[in-house]
Amino acid sequence: MSDQKDYIVIKAKQDGVNVIGLTRGTDTRFHHSEKLDKNEVMIAQFTEHTSAIKIRGKAVIQTAHGEMHSDE
Numbered sequence: 001m002s003d004q005k006d007y008i009v010i011k012a013k014q015d016g017v018n019v020i021g022l023t024r025g026t027d028t029r030f031h032h033s034e035k036l037d038k039n040e041v042m043i044a045q046f047t048e049h050t051s052a053i054k055i056r057g058k059a060v061i062q063t064a065h066g067e068m069h070s071d072e
């Protein structure tokens with residue numbers, strides 16, 4: 001099912017990690033910002049509204065492309 005792909009998992013490794021959604025379309029801008037505290041987990045998808053996700057702070061990020069640590 002197409003709406004079940006492209007989940008990403010973000011686990012914060014410090015307080016105050018920001019997960020920022022950027023809009024799809026000709027205009028690429030922030031539309032949502034979520035703050036995670038240490039060990040909080042967010043599971044998010046790319047949607048018709050969200051084409052890019054920016055993560056600020058130390059976190060573990062899992063996607064279909066693998067796992068990465070934003071502080072390394």
Ligand code: TRP
Pocket residue numbers: 019020021032033034044045046047048049050053
């Ligand atoms: N309402 C937004 C959307 O459907 C919510 C969202 C989806 C989001 N993916 C995100 C917000 C990733 C932040 C990061 O597009």
